[in-house]
Every structure is written in C-alpha cells, then in structure tokens.
Amino acid sequence: MQAILISDKEYQTEAYKRLNQLVTIFLTEKGMKLTETQLDRNDLAFCKGCFGCWIKKPGECVISDAMAQINHGFINSQLAIYLCPVIFGQFSSNIKNALDRCIPNILPFFETRPDGSTMHPARYRSYPKQIIIGYGDDLSEEDRNLFIDITKKHRRNVEVLIYQGNDAEISQALSQMELKKAGDEL
C-alpha cells in the first residue's frame, strides 16, 4: 500500500519532528510504503489561475515543476497525509501551493451536491484517503476551529486533525481511520 506524505520544510519545528516520526512509524507498522515530499519556499510555483489543467492539458498542470510528480503519486496512492503548519488559521503557503495545484485532478464542471452546495465532479474513480494534520505552538481555539472549518465545511472524505503535542491522541485518531482509497466524493 502506497502513501504520500507532504510537509513544509520551512516549519520543521520540534512539534513537526515529533509528529513526522509518529506518523512515519504508525504507517510503516501498517505496512504502508511511504513517499515523503518536503516542500520549501521555491519548490512549487504559485498556481496562476489559468485553468490550463482543465482546457489545455486536461488533468495536468501546464507549469512543469515538482507538482506533476506529486499529483501522479497522489492519484496512485491509498493515502495522502499533509503535515501542515497552521498559519493565521490556514494552511501555510508551501502546503497551500500544493493544494491549489491539485485542481488538475478534478473536472471543471459545476455540480449541485445533495446538500445544495456546489462542487466539481471527480476526474478519477477514486482518490486516496486524505488526512490533514495541522500543527503549531500555542494555537488559539479560534485558529483551530478555523483550520477545521476550512476543510470540513466544504470537502468530503478529508480528515483534519490538530497536533498539540499529544502523541497518543494522534495515534488513536489514526488507528480509528480506514487507511484505504476513498471513493469519488469530493
């Protein structure tokens, strides 16, 4: 079973190191083959909002850099884990560039979901299970809630955890999750 781990090289704090070790050991024990990508500030170009990934080269970003490899790995993994610094209640820039540039993996069309909200349809039949683990020292309750809302209010099939130094809490949460491909619900 293949898993990708994406992290931010700019914020390799003590908390990050512990979290990374914890997650790596956990997944290895589960028999996962882990590919880690640590993103630094100049590794990924910013998305340029051109929609070329939908109307020029469907399914692929028109910028050629490390993102093609990441998206290829993402689609062919059972699990994608993001270790993400929480900055102003959001993903850090390096992680967010990788998330912005995931849109090649979905279709351009507009769809209304059963709950009335809008979403794009899936391009692939299934996606890896996605787990976002936010970390940061002394995060306020407001920022923690915001970090969860950004994903949980809008996206399905993506889990969000926040690491505040409690290893057991993360291990337990992970052990309760099904670590295999999710369907095509976005």
Add this chain to the structure above:
Amino acid sequence: MNQDAKQVVLIKSSPKMTEESTSGLLTDKLENLMKTERLEIYRINVRKSLIQGKTEADFEAMLKADALVFVFPLYVFCLPGMLMRFLQDYYAFGLNRPDRKKTRVYAVVNCGFTEAGINQEAVRVIKSFSQKTNYDFRFGIMIGGGGLLLGAQEAPFMKKTMTELGNSLKQIVYDIKNCPDDRVENISITMNFPRRLYHFMGNRGWFSMAKKNGLQKKDLYRKPYERYTD
C-alpha cells in the same frame, strides 16, 4: 500631498498573470471611489511584488498605512498559496517594528461558485492575520459568482447586483474615512442570476474554451495519472 489624507494600501492578490481578473476589476472600482474621496492610495500587485522581489518597498508602505484592503479570489475554500506567502513574509518583516499602527483591515473575496457565503473562512483568515499583527479587522465583502463581473457587469440583469456591490465598496471607503468604532457585519453579494443557468453556461464555456485549444469534448475527461486501464 495632503498631510491629513488617510493612506490606504490596496492589495490586489489574484494569482492570474496577465489575464484580466475579477480582483483587478474590484480593486479598480475601489481605487476610483477612494480617489473621489481624496484618500491617498498605494497599490500592490502581489504576484508582481513577489516575483520582482520588491516586497520590501510594499511592506514599508503597508506598515505606514491607515488601512489595508486585501482583494483576492477564493482558492480551494481559503486564501491562494501566493497570498499566504505574501502574508507570512509581511508578518516576519514587521514583527519587531516599533512604528506599528492600529491599521484597519478589510477583505474583498470573490469565488467561482454562486454561494457568496463560502468565502467566510477566507475572511476569517484575514481576521486572524489582523489579530496576530495587532491590527483592527473591520469587515469583509464576500462575492459569489465572481466571474460574472468580468463578463457581464454591463448587462441589465446585473444592475441590481452592481448597485449592491458599489454600495458595499463605498462602505469600506466610508469606514476608512470616518473611523467608526461600531462592529460591522460581513457583506454578502450574490449575483441576481439563476444558479442552474450559471452552471449550464459555465459548463458550456469549458467545452468551448477547450475546443479553441484544439481539444474534443471527450478530451476534457482525460485521466493522465491513472495506471490501470480497465
């Protein structure tokens, strides 16, 4: 230069390169309104600032400003990575500066989906940034169906929306000029246009743009990274 004039920094943060952007259009509208009110304006194009390495001058202007207005699109339900880079760098730059003011901060966010309310988390991020920098976050304007502004702002069916939008932008100008202390709620702007028709036209638009690039309808559904072929 008018010594008493309030200094405003308009921060256009669409990641688009040369293409026209909704954020650009909204920034122009704000700039025009502010000029007639004699506010002093410093305008930043975040992409240019970062790519051309001129953030330092822009950060200095921001540190001196009475008000900052961030104008940006929603990317995956929050701020684009490009704007996060700018904010993180600004935060690091200004951290130990003694000349900090209680700057007023506003957000103008537009998104592609019709629901204006989905911009709320992005506005909350700008509020969180303001708290960390000790600034005074005032309110946000959340715009759904932002693409229609570029294509159809002159159309008769847009008249009501354009008036509402104009009034909400004027409220930012008023707030900067008069510095009221009362709390102001975020403002939602929804296009006066049926959602189903918006989706229908949007979907047709993708096909016709792809066609112009020499693609066929079925090409839009390519799965370049799928390994198995059943």
